[in-house]
Amino acid sequence: MTNEPPAEAKYEREAKIISEHDTLKYSLLGPSLTKSGQDNVDQSKVAEIIYNASKGSKYFNNEEARDKNLTQKIERILTKKAQLERLDLASDRRKADDYIAELELTRDLSQVVVHIDCDAFYAAVEELDRPELREVPFSVGVGVLTTCNYHARKFGCRSGMAGFVAKKLCPQLIQLPLNFDKYTAKAQEVREIIVEYDPRFESASIDEAYLNITEYCETNDIGPEEAVQQLRREVEEKTKITISAGIAANAKLSKICSNMNKPNGQFRLPSDRNSVIAFMRDLPTRKVNGIGRVFERELDAVGVKTCGDIYAYRQYLSKLFGEKAFVFLMQCYLGLGRTKIQPAEEYERKSVGTESTFGEMGDPGELRNKLRATAEELEKDMLRTQFKGRTLCLKVKLHTYEVLTRQVIPPKSIHLADDLYKYSVPMLSKLEQEFPGMRLRLMGLRCTHLVSMKKPDTMAFFGFRKRPDASTERESSPSDTSKRKIDDLSSDQEQWEEWPDELLFEDAERQEREDEFNELESLSQEVDKRRHHGKEIVPNPTPRKETEEEWWDCPICMRPQAASEKEFNEHIDLCLSRQTIRDAVQENSEQEPTPVAKKFRLGNEKGRDRIGKADPKQRRLCFG
DNA sequence: GCGGATCAC
DNA sequence: TATGGTGATCCGC
Incomplete structure (x- = not known):
């Protein structure tokens, strides 16, 4: 031709x-x-x-x-x-180099951090009940695979895969339903063992945990690898569950390492700078927690395939992917991560939501019924977690799998199904107008900007008491006030700890929660300072009796707040949103913003474990 | 602040 | 025939 x-x-x-x-x-x-x-x-x-x-x-x-x-x-x-590439990026390169130098100073190689991960956890638990399953490929979760055993993985089956697709890959695949309670109970058995190695271990999810075994190794005069060997043996003997472990100088590295010799294996990355740098140099970006399919492709496109490649592109990264991603990538390149491992106690939930998939539906009446049912579900969760929400978010997935969200701020914080429904229906109606004849396959409701319904006493947080103690309150010395405040804070803390279900939080959240906590503490001290120095941020902390009604002056916005302590607490919560704090501190300050205000403006600039998502807590469904 | 997108498990 | 639920963060606008 x-x-x-x-x-x-x-x-x-x-x-x-x-x-x-x-x-x-x-x-x-x-x-x-x-x-x-x-x-x-x-x-x-x-x-x-x-x-x-x-x-x-x-x-x-x-x-x-x-x-x-x-x-x-x-x-x-x-x-x-x-x-x-056509511009002169010398200054960007210098900026990156300065930042790298700065980060290098934060490197801490003194701790021994272990990440442990149960192998195919749900599948392993099922195998204990039905040993014959050991020999055949099977999955847990019908419809979509939650996890599967290693036989099934040999066929290409994976978590997140549609059941019918998995069947195509492996026609003899057995699919089991989930027994979430069983997995939770087994996970508890494992935790009872690891707590002996680090009483302050950190649950990262139902089947994952971080431990700092530095002290354990010292007091027992044992090396990290031997200690982890022993831990794994003990877990297997007592629970019949095999686990994989990574040992390294920080959480990020140990997480990567626990994947190196899976299943039923461990890997230690030596805690010296050269080893760490060499390890990261050849590590594919996707191995890092926080880099998923999309970011992997984006990085690959610009030439970054391994964490070592990040360095050569350091002058571009900030402008191409944003400042947060830049910081994250620099930490990846250097192999830096958090060394602080702590229990999941200090954490503030930011949203409560529920969603469900169903057979395609387009009838407006049916959709409203579904919305009503969703609202009922959410009410249960709001009661269980004891929160109200100031913002309500509706999520729908069209029959095309396109996802849309809409949110409203109701006039008051809500948690009851009637209210949830009342304020979400208009959003649904608007969507129906926007997408005439729309058909849905999923609907969800979520509350954000939460207000706790069981917070002990927000007033105490600011060093106030209700009458008649208020008068003595005013006379107490600043040092007394601040001391008591700390006590109040710790009791506040305790209350926050008693969550109804076991918590499985992620590191970044916890770090941020802690930062938030410290910020709030600084703020309250700042408020206190102002109160005790000429410049009264709180003109009148005592309840004012005007006619029949009792009034409080809000220490933040300084506006009088009426009625019950409960309502006052809700108001304080509102005021505590960051924007409000910023405004308050600034409005009350003629000069430069105070350090507190500055801190809020800058936000949390500390390193994160990841960009994007951090997984908080696992309930009901999740993939192993 | 809102809505979309990404990520983890 | 048919592809999940919960929660968080970041970005562009």
Whole structure:
């Protein structure tokens, strides 16, 4: 054939289609691709099977659209990078180098941090009850796989995969329903052992924990590897559950290390700078907690495949991905992470929500019934957690898998189903107008800007008491006031600790919670200082009796607040939102903002464990 | 502050 | 035939 020349553009177009399908196939492999048990699996074959099983479905079409969007986003990133390459980035490089030097000073190699992770936890627990399952591939969770055993993984089955797709990969796959209570009980058995190695261990999820065994090793005169060996043996003997562990100088590294010799293995990264740097240099970015499928692709596109590659691109990263991502990536490059391991106690929940998937539905009456049922569900959760919400958020997933959210701020904080329904219906109606004939497959409600219903005494936080003690209160010396305040805070703390269900929090949250706590403490001291120095932030902390009504002056906004202590507490909560604090501190300060105000403006600039998500707490469903 | 997107488990 | 639920954070606008 000699009548060749179709325009080059056509080839390019075809190449583009092929590569787009490649990225889509990669995406369809799912988020847990990098999990263990997949090493000897031919992923291209698996990808082909998943692709063909999914092709043409609404889910597939949505994934395809998302993949195209991402491809476009990456094109924009590359364009931006090309622009930057033409500029002089010496100053950006210097800035990055200065920051690296600064970060290096924070490196702490003195601690021995261990991350432990139960192997295919839910599946392992099921195997204990039914030993015959050990020999066959099976999964836990029907419809969508929550986890599966290592036999199933050999076929390419993975958590998050649709059940019917998994069946295509492994027709003999057995699918078991979830027994969440059973897993929780087993997890407790494991915790009872690890607490002996670090009484202040940190639950990261139902089947994961961080330990600081520095002290254990010292007092028992045992090396970290031997100690972890012993811990793992003990857990297996007593609970029949095998665990994998990572040992390193900080939480981020130990988390990566626990994946190195999975299942039933451990890996230690020596705690010297050279080892850490060398380890990160060759580590694929995706191995780091917080870098998922999308960020991996974006980084790959600009040339960053391993954490070591980050350094060569340091002058671009901030402008391409933002300041937060820059800080995060620099910490990845240096192998820095948190060394403070502590129990999950200090944590403030930021939202409570519920959502559910159902058969497609478009009838307005049915949708309202569903919304009502969702509101009832949320009410239960709000009562269980003892919160009200100042913001209500409606989430829907269209039959096309497109997700939309809308939120409102009701006139008061709410938690009862009637209110939740009342304030969410208008959002639903508006969506129906926006998308005529819309059909849904999911609906959810979530409350944010929470107000606790069991907070002990917000007034005490500010060093106030109700009458008649208020008069003596005023006369107490500043030092007394501040001391008592600390006591109040600690009692406040205790109350916060008694959450109804076991908590499984993530590190970043905890760190932030702590920061928040410290900030609030500083603030209250600041308020106190002002009160005791000419400049009265609180003109009248005593309740004012005006006619029949009792009034309080809010120490933050200084406006008189009527009626009950309960309402006052709610008002204080409102005032405690950051914006309000900023304004208050500034409005009351003629000069420069105080250090407290500055701190709030800057926000928490400390290193995070991750960017983006941090997983808080696990309930009901989750993938192993 | 809102809505979309990403991430973890 | 058919692809989850809970919670958090970051970004662009």
